[in-house]
Amino acid sequence: MAANAQDVWQAARAVGTTLSRPPMTETADLDSRPSIAAVPDPAKGRAREAGENADSDIEEAVFSLDGVTVRYGDLAAVQGVTLDIAPNQITALIGPSGCGKSTLIRSLNRMNDLIPEARVEGSITYHGIDLYGKDVDPVEVRRRVGMVFQKPNPFPKSIYDNVAFGPRVNGSPKGDLAEIVERSLRQAALWDEVKDKLRQSAMALSGGQQQRLCIARALAVSPDVILMDEPCSALDPISTARIEDLMDELKSDYTIVIVTHNMQQAARVSQRTAFFTTEVDDAGRRCGTLVEYDDTDSIFTSPGDKRTEDYITGRFG
Ligand SMILES: Nc1ncnc2c1ncn2[C@@H]1O[C@H](COP(=O)(O)OP(=O)(O)OP(=O)(O)O)[C@@H](O)[C@H]1O
Numbered sequence: 001m002a003a004n005a006q007d008v009w010q011a012a013r014a015v016g017t018t019l020s021r022p023p024m025t026e027t028a029d030l031d032s033r034p035s036i037a038a039v040p041d042p043a044k045g046r047a048r049e050a051g052e053n054a055d056s057d058i059e060e061a062v063f064s065l066d067g068v069t070v071r072y073g074d075l076a077a078v079q080g081v082t083l084d085i086a087p088n089q090i091t092a093l094i095g096p097s098g099c100g101k102s103t104l105i106r107s108l109n110r111m112n113d114l115i116p117e118a119r120v121e122g123s124i125t126y127h128g129i130d131l132y133g134k135d136v137d138p139v140e141v142r143r144r145v146g147m148v149f150q151k152p153n154p155f156p157k158s159i160y161d162n163v164a165f166g167p168r169v170n171g172s173p174k175g176d177l178a179e180i181v182e183r184s185l186r187q188a189a190l191w192d193e194v195k196d197k198l199r200q201s202a203m204a205l206s207g208g209q210q211q212r213l214c215i216a217r218a219l220a221v222s223p224d225v226i227l228m229d230e231p232c233s234a235l236d237p238i239s240t241a242r243i244e245d246l247m248d249e250l251k252s253d254y255t256i257v258i259v260t261h262n263m264q265q266a267a268r269v270s271q272r273t274a275f276f277t278t279e280v281d282d283a284g285r286r287c288g289t290l291v292e293y294d295d296t297d298s299i300f301t302s303p304g305d306k307r308t309e310d311y312i313t314g315r316f317g
């Protein structure tokens with residue numbers, strides 16, 4: 001599978017590198033960014049409790065969204081979203097095509113900054129810090145909040161260099177790289193398959209292996225959160241099952257937000273589910289809106305809104 005320039009560009013930013021300044025960050029003073037740095041870095045040993053109980057109210061939310069609207073130009077793609085994302089859980093975003101799932105998930109690591117006409121309104125806090133505060137460094141945000149895309153997008157480099165890419169750019173000492181690469185590949189359940197061919201091109205891996213490599217690449221910069229936008233939609237059922245198992249293991253160390261069109265997948269892997277739909281206003285403008293957000297069992301067994309029920313039972317969307 002060939003990586004195109006856009007994919008590589010997007011992925012380079014998704015692993016929290018500093019290749020160039022993204023647009024819309026011109027006000028930030030590079031030397032005085034206390035905000036995100038003030039958030040305890042889980043990679044440096046912040047103690048956390050595994051949040052298994054999705055019934056309880058979310059305490060110490062990783063993200064708190066309050067009245068979030070994302071526009072492209074004048075048009076709102078998704079509007080008025082208020083929800084909290086719990087630590088050490090998998091939160092699924094579901095809903096019909098075009099309801100703004102990708103738009104919303106991109107707002108959680110400021111990937112929308114890279115789309116010039118995109119504007120985020122409302123409030124998004126990350127561990128209580130305003131994610132869009134002018135002192136927040138979006139590159140550091142993307143190191144802490146990694147992203148895995150629908151289509152596996154390895155760089156046209158060796159397996160080793162793909163995983164080492166982010167740590168290298170972030171200045172990890174050379175001596176630590178081999179250890180980081182091995183740890184990340186093990187975490188991504190790929191080590192056994194590639195340990196004897198680390199110097200071979202990543203492009204020669206299967207699609208499922210490439211996606212696990214992209215997960216390893218995201219893990220290599222020691223993130224706090226991993227965002228996944230339909231990570232399995234290009235994969236066969238066996239590769240999908242491997243990624244789902246992997247997500248289940250990763251949640252004890254990371255917070256995961258996943259966009260999926262696969263209802264079974266949302267039901268299998270997530271602890272909380274947010275259902276979005278598209279509403280059409282009097283002027284015929286379409287806009288995504290959050291219908292219901294609850295623990296996954298409730299959403300799938302006793303949804304509170306007919307639109308959710310219709311969607312998950314396949315009557316709509
Ligand atoms: N870069 C962009 N510029 C302008 N409009 C955009 C852009 N990206 C998305 N949109 C619009 O925003 C709306 C939401 O798109 P988005 O990709 O977030 O939906 P989605 O829920 O992820 O859909 P799908 O399930 O098909 O991936 C759509 O109307 C889309 O056309």
Ligand SMILES: [Mg+2]
Nearest residue numbers: 101102103229
């Ligand atoms: Mg999408």
